[in-house]
Amino acid sequence: xxxxxxxxxxxxxxxxxxxxxxxxxxxxxxxxxxxxxxxxxxxxxxxxxxxxxxxxxxxxxxxxxxxxxxxxxxxxxxxxxxxxxxxxxxxxxxxxxxxxxxxxxxxxxxxxxxxxxxxxxxxxxxxxxxxxxxxxxxxxxxxxxxxxxxxxxxxxxxxxxxxxxxxxxxxxxxxxxxxxxxxxxxxxxxxxxxxxxxxxxxx
Amino acid sequence: xxxxxxxxxxxxxxxxxxxxxxxxxxxxxxxxxxxxxxxxxxxxxxxxxxxxxxxxxx
Numbered sequence: 001x002x003x004x005x006x007x008x009x010x011x012x013x014x015x016x017x018x019x020x021x022x023x024x025x026x027x028x029x030x031x032x033x034x035x036x037x038x039x040x041x042x043x044x045x046x047x048x049x050x051x052x053x054x055x056x057x058x059x060x061x062x063x064x065x066x067x068x069x070x071x072x073x074x075x076x077x078x079x080x081x082x083x084x085x086x087x088x089x090x091x092x093x094x095x096x097x098x099x100x101x102x103x104x105x106x107x108x109x110x111x112x113x114x115x116x117x118x119x120x121x122x123x124x125x126x127x128x129x130x131x132x133x134x135x136x137x138x139x140x141x142x143x144x145x146x147x148x149x150x151x152x153x154x155x156x157x158x159x160x161x162x163x164x165x166x167x168x169x170x171x172x173x174x175x176x177x178x179x180x181x182x183x184x185x186x187x188x189x190x191x192x193x194x195x196x197x198x199x200x201x202x203x
Numbered sequence: 204x205x206x207x208x209x210x211x212x213x214x215x216x217x218x219x220x221x222x223x224x225x226x227x228x229x230x231x232x233x234x235x236x237x238x239x240x241x242x243x244x245x246x247x248x249x250x251x252x253x254x255x256x257x258x259x260x261x
Contacts, residue, residue, distance in 0.1 A: 015254070015257065015258070018254075019254055022246060022250055022254075023243070023244070023246065024242055026242070026244070027239070027241035027242045029211060031237065031238060031241075040247065040249070040250075044249070044250070046259075047253060047254070047257070048253075049249075051257050088256075109233055109236060111233065112237060113237060116234075116237075126236070127234070128234075129234070131231060132234045132235055132238035133238060134235075166230050
């Protein structure tokens with residue numbers, strides 16, 4: 001199945017599936033890196049990489065999961081090159097407002113996004129995959145190249161941190177602007193990246 | 204004492220008191236909304252151009 005020669009119809013299928021998954025890639029990227037223009041750059045980079053690696057995609061498996069692995073690896077690489085400084089487009093998110101049922105104070109999606117961006121990257125991506133992208137813990141673990149228990153723990157911690165921030169309205173300013181915090185994030189990225197070798201984008 | 208994996212709290216609250224549901228905080232829907240709002244955005248032309256260029260490459 002994974003032979004280098006693909007028929008025209010297999011190529012067409014790949015192209016169609018890749019096209020269908022673009023909006024999801026944009027949503028995942030936006031959640032990861034905040035700024036829409038940077039997120040879209042990341043998605044474009046992902047599409048080119050996915051296209052170049054299409055022989056490694058197993059037809060019938062999840063295109064969304066496969067491309068998310070590519071996007072995540074590109075994001076980690078870019079993060080380490082310092083491309084994303086946690087900049088955040090306040091205007092876009094400010095227009096969106098969510099009013100959870102039974103809650104007196106509406107939660108601004110912008111607040112939520114800002115809170116999300118203060119989380120360590122591996123918790124942020126875990127929460128995005130499970131809480132927003134609708135992946136199972138098992139799928140998220142495959143995408144991140146770690147154990148299911150690790151994903152559960154990361155999601156749990158991310159949820160707790162977000163709940164605390166949103167409850168007392170104490171969302172930190174972009175901690176990434178703070179040098180110490182930024183260094184800490186880069187150190188954590190090393191850990192995240194260390195586990196990524198186990199994830200080959202074939203599943 | 205930290206109990207990361209301890210999610211049994213949810214067992215006790217099943218009496219219509221959805222406000223206080225710890226396992227499904229009010230912002231959970233917002234997270235989904237945040238994601239879905241991007242998914243539903245019309246695709247910028249730059250993506251359509253990129254996707255059509257891919258065909259030329261193969």
